[in-house]
Each structure stands twice: as structure tokens, then as C-alpha cells.
Amino acid sequence: MGISYKKDRTFIAAGLTVVMTAGVLAACTSTTNQGTPAGKNGTENKTEANSGAPLEFSMMATLWVADPPKIDGEPMKIIQKATNTKLNINWVPSGTYNEKVNATIATGQLPDVMTVTQGYDKTPGFINSVRSGMFWEVGPYLKDYKNLSKYNKNVLTNVSVDGKIYGLPRALPLPRAKTFMYRKDWLDKLGLQKPKSLDDIYTVLKAFRDKDPDGNGKNDTLPIVEGQGIDLFYVALAAYGGPDLWEVRNGQLVPDFMTDENMQALKFMKKLYDEKLMNQDFATLQGNQKNETFYKGTAAAYGGIVSESANLKANTAKIPGADIDFVTRVSSTKGDRIFSNVGYDAMFVFPKSSVKTEEKLKKILDYFDKLADPEVLQLMSWGLEGVHFKMENGKPVTTDSAKFEIEINPLRALRATWDTIFRSNVEGLSEIRQKMTQSYLDNEPYVVSNPAYSLISETYVTKGAELDKMIKDARIKFIMGAIDENGWNSAVDQWKKTGGDKVIAELNAQHAKLKP
Known part of the structure; x- marks a missing residue:
């Protein structure tokens, strides 16, 4: 029509x-x-x-x-x-x-x-x-x-x-950020409440692993499916009070991976990995493979951008009783906060x-x-x-x-x-889009922005791909247990020597010029 x-x-x-x-x-x-x-x-x-x-x-x-x-x-x-x-x-x-x-x-x-x-x-x-x-x-x-x-x-x-x-x-x-999405029908079946903190998310994932939410009599439910982007990491980083990629501390721009909150978030993700609360192949999983895993109905939760919840809902529509919900903000020592899009x-x-x-x-x-x-x-x-x-x-x-x-x-x-x-x-709107739209309106007061996003470092222009890969690889290795905290610090030191120190200096020089 x-x-x-x-x-x-x-x-x-x-x-x-x-x-x-x-x-x-x-x-x-x-x-x-x-x-x-x-x-x-x-x-x-x-x-x-x-x-x-x-x-x-x-x-x-x-x-x-x-x-x-x-x-x-x-x-x-x-x-x-x-x-x-x-x-x-x-x-x-x-x-x-x-x-x-x-x-x-x-x-x-x-x-x-x-x-x-x-x-x-x-x-x-x-x-x-x-x-x-x-x-x-x-x-x-x-x-x-x-x-x-x-x-x-x-x-x-x-x-x-x-x-x-x-x-x-x-x-x-702007509040369209990383979020924790999950099978609401399974959460309800297990008698659990919507998670409000990282501890709650951990408890929910353990229940998804141990309590057979799909009722097939097998211990085969994947609590959460993640990919190379490790989206839930950013939910954890926000909850621990970390920065959205960069933050001004003591008058200087500092990258997120050089903060204590980053290490807390990494340890949270490592805990999920060690306890098999997330897929063990996350490091090799591409975006479309991650989606397909959830669409099949074998995974109970999904880390990603909140707008993906509508796609998850549509692509699980053929699964009897499947329902999707999400959590955009989790409690933090710094109050409610959500990273800005x-x-x-x-x-x-x-x-x-x-x-x-x-x-x-x-x-x-x-x-x-x-x-x-x-x-x-x-x-x-x-x-x-x-x-x-x-x-x-x-x-x-x-x-x-x-x-x-x-x-x-x-x-x-x-x-x-x-x-x-x-x-x-x-x-x-459809129920899931109603929730999405309402979350955009409700979350706007809690947005945390990246103050360095529009700045350009000449060193990053030439070495950005190499530098980003170093941190991405180190995050994956830490979560998988291939390196410990000392290994992480060594990776950050190598990032600095490879050009990271120049990136920090160049961005801070530009940022200083923009100050009123």
C-alpha cells in the first residue's frame, strides 16, 4: 500500500x-x-x-x-x-x-x-x-x-x-553508545531482575551459564557473545569511572588505556573469559559472525551499540518467545554515566x-x-x-x-x-524502538564525551593504525591471559616509544590552543 x-x-x-x-x-x-x-x-x-x-x-x-x-x-x-x-x-x-x-x-x-x-x-x-x-x-x-x-x-x-x-x-x-543486551525472556524465566551494576551483569551471566535458560536440559548456553571490538569492555570502563577514549586530568589529555579504571575494566573482562562467561573465540570473531551467533539463539547476551537491539529483536523473531532488552547505564562511583556517541x-x-x-x-x-x-x-x-x-x-x-x-x-x-x-x-514505535528512543532522551544528561575527538595528531595520522593495533592486541592478550599487568604496562611503554608520546604531546598542544 x-x-x-x-x-x-x-x-x-x-x-x-x-x-x-x-x-x-x-x-x-x-x-x-x-x-x-x-x-x-x-x-x-x-x-x-x-x-x-x-x-x-x-x-x-x-x-x-x-x-x-x-x-x-x-x-x-x-x-x-x-x-x-x-x-x-x-x-x-x-x-x-x-x-x-x-x-x-x-x-x-x-x-x-x-x-x-x-x-x-x-x-x-x-x-x-x-x-x-x-x-x-x-x-x-x-x-x-x-x-x-x-x-x-x-x-x-x-x-x-x-x-x-x-x-x-x-x-x-549522542547517547547512542555501547550497551549490554540480553534475552529478556530468559532473564524472566530465571526470576532475575534487570541488571543495574557490573556485579548484577556478572550474576546474570553466571545464571545464563549454569541454569539452562533455554530449557533443553544441556549446559550449552553461551552467556554473552563478544567480538574483536570487546564492546562490553566499554560498558565496564564507564562503570568504573574511566574516560571515553581521552580525558582531561590535571589539565592534560590522557588516553583511557593509561588509567587505573582501564585496568579494572580489563580485569572484569578477564574474569568473564576465565570463567567461560563469554565466548573463547572472541578475538577472531568478526561482526557478522558475532551477530549470527546471537541470531541462532545459542547466546543469552550481546555487547554492542544500543541501536543493534532492534536488529537482534528482528532476527530472533522466529525463535519462540524470544524477547530482547538492554541496559545502557550501570551504576558508577562517579554517578550515572554513559559514553558519548x-x-x-x-x-x-x-x-x-x-x-x-x-x-x-x-x-x-x-x-x-x-x-x-x-x-x-x-x-x-x-x-x-x-x-x-x-x-x-x-x-x-x-x-x-x-x-x-x-x-x-x-x-x-x-x-x-x-x-x-x-x-x-x-x-x-515498536516496543524495542520505544525503549531505544526513550533511552536517547533519558541518557542525554549523563553523557561523557571525548574531548580529543576533533583534534588531529600528525604522528597519529601516519602511525595511528599501528598504535591502535598495539593497544587492541594488548587488551585481547590480557583478557586471554597471554600477558599479565606487567605485560600490559610493557605494551603501553612500547606504544609510547613507537610514537604514542608524540601523539599525547601533539593533542595536548592543540587542546591548549582551544582553551578560552
Whole structure:
């Protein structure tokens, strides 16, 4: 069933409100008396969505599910009609996406729009590509677009390179951080309460291991599945009062792995490993393998980003009685705290070799601006009426959350905005997304940010991959018992000698310049 544009606008005016939380692009738009989205200051955009020939351009985008959205499917038709575009999208699985980016840049055959994932955008290779002039600087253009002009300044600072903006951040709520997700149906079956502390998490994992939550009479339940990223480690680090990657202590920036709290978190994870409360092959498990382990119903808990809970829910829907819940904040000696997301999960960049003129760049920016208009926002928030949601008492209510996750959620990879629903409308979401959205709102006061994220160390630009691998490998070795605390300290000393000391000095020099 197709979506009714007239109904869209009535629905949005009645209740769906897009708000700007920290790190989120406000996407509210004014309307004329006829209901047509108005441009900045009440005037129409310079490029009308439905005037002239459709703009055709290519894009490389991340794919989170097994099958990409159909270009001739109703959702993609709505997006292209609303933006007056003809899209040629190369969907690449998220697990191999960065490898594909490297290969694509190496060939020189770049799409008009390339998605660069958060984290990759701070790698030496990408920064050097930016500095070489490979991509358009888009910062000066944002003020000309009614929606793109509303980006949160902190998020723009985070995506900047040398103080300039070379792409559109795919915005996210700042409290969208690492969390502990688990099978709620199994927790309830064992008569346990939702964990509120690391001690509670440990108790829950022991119960999952020892008390046969799936009822098959075998001691075969994996308490928690982890991968190379060791996501639960960051939940523990926050609980012990540690920093979000970097922290200012005694006036100086200090990396998380040089703090006492880091060692406490490592010892917690080692305890889980030693007692077989986590998978023994975590060091070799890739992201998609970690997901599949949980989807099979053999694991009781999962460490990851809170938004993954919706995917876990959708992909365990066929397991009788399966239910998913999560814990975003655990008690800490420093009070409730949660590590901050940097406010985006990817960035759209525009290669000059493909987008050869300023005119084409502006038209592509107009496409992203129009994705924040009400018609497309509703589609990405709720899907198609009669297929993914229905209207009850003037509010949308999800009717098929599993279908939404497969058919609609992947489309969010195309947008530069994030829709956050006001508390008064949150009940219209599926239960798991209701909890997710509420957590974004509730956790904002407890966000702990990384003060060094936007700073660039020249040493890190050239040696960052090597330095990061040293710490990552040392963490894995400590958890697995291959090195002890002395071995860890030796690894940190080696990190310093290899260039880490210079990284600290360079970041502190930049940080000092930014102080008021």
C-alpha cells in the first residue's frame, strides 16, 4: 500500500515531531498554507524537488541486512520522487565496507557520493585523501539549506579535518553508545531482575551459564557473545569511572588505556573469559559472525551499540518467545554515566573526480536536504501505512516491526538526519524502538564525551593504525591471559616509544590552543 502524502502532513502536524538533541540534526520544516514544505525563512528551496529532469547520481552505501532495498520498491520510489532524483546505489555489507572503500579509492573510480564510516574518517589514509584535495569542502554551503543549516555545531566539529567540513555527517543521538543486551525472556524465566551494576551483569551471566535458560536440559548456553571490538569492555570502563577514549586530568589529555579504571575494566573482562562467561573465540570473531551467533539463539547476551537491539529483536523473531532488552547505564562511583556517541555514524563525502562542478554538488546537497522534509522523514521513521504501521487515535503504531527492520531501516543509511520522537509520541514505535528512543532522551544528561575527538595528531595520522593495533592486541592478550599487568604496562611503554608520546604531546598542544 502506498503512502498518502496528504496523510503524511496531517500526521506530522498532529504529533510526529523531530527534535534536535545534542548531536542530532533538527529536521522540522515549516509548511505553507497548501502544505508544501517551505524553504529557509519561509521561501522555497532554490532547487524544487519535482521540477526539471531528475538528478541522476551514484552512491556507495552501507548495508546492515542481508538483502538491499529494491530500487523499484515503493519506499525507494517515494524517496526518488520526493527528491526528484534517480539513484544508482551500490549497497555494500557493513562487515566489509571499509575494505571496499579502500579498494574503491585505490582504483580512482569513485561514486558521486561515498559513505565513509565513523572512525574510518579519522584514519591516516582518509585524512591524507582529504588533505590531497580529493573531496569537496561542503561547510560553506550548509547555510544555504533549510535543514542542513541546522546541524549541531559539536557534531560538525567532530567531523572536521583541520577545522573544515568535508562531508555531511549521518547524524545520531549522542547517547547512542555501547550497551549490554540480553534475552529478556530468559532473564524472566530465571526470576532475575534487570541488571543495574557490573556485579548484577556478572550474576546474570553466571545464571545464563549454569541454569539452562533455554530449557533443553544441556549446559550449552553461551552467556554473552563478544567480538574483536570487546564492546562490553566499554560498558565496564564507564562503570568504573574511566574516560571515553581521552580525558582531561590535571589539565592534560590522557588516553583511557593509561588509567587505573582501564585496568579494572580489563580485569572484569578477564574474569568473564576465565570463567567461560563469554565466548573463547572472541578475538577472531568478526561482526557478522558475532551477530549470527546471537541470531541462532545459542547466546543469552550481546555487547554492542544500543541501536543493534532492534536488529537482534528482528532476527530472533522466529525463535519462540524470544524477547530482547538492554541496559545502557550501570551504576558508577562517579554517578550515572554513559559514553558519548560522537553524534554521527558515517559521513557522506563528494569526490571532485566524480562531482566535477559546484552546480552538481549543490544539487546533491539539495537531495540530502530534502531527505529531512516530512514526507521522507515519515517513511524512514515508520515505513508505509498499511504495511509497517497503522494510525490509531491520530498516532502511528508499528504493526510489523520485523518487516520494518528489513525493508525500511536500511534506508536510513541514505539520510543525513536522525528522527527523534517526542515522549508524547514514543508509544507509536515498536516496543524495542520505544525503549531505544526513550533511552536517547533519558541518557542525554549523563553523557561523557571525548574531548580529543576533533583534534588531529600528525604522528597519529601516519602511525595511528599501528598504535591502535598495539593497544587492541594488548587488551585481547590480557583478557586471554597471554600477558599479565606487567605485560600490559610493557605494551603501553612500547606504544609510547613507537610514537604514542608524540601523539599525547601533539593533542595536548592543540587542546591548549582551544582553551578560552
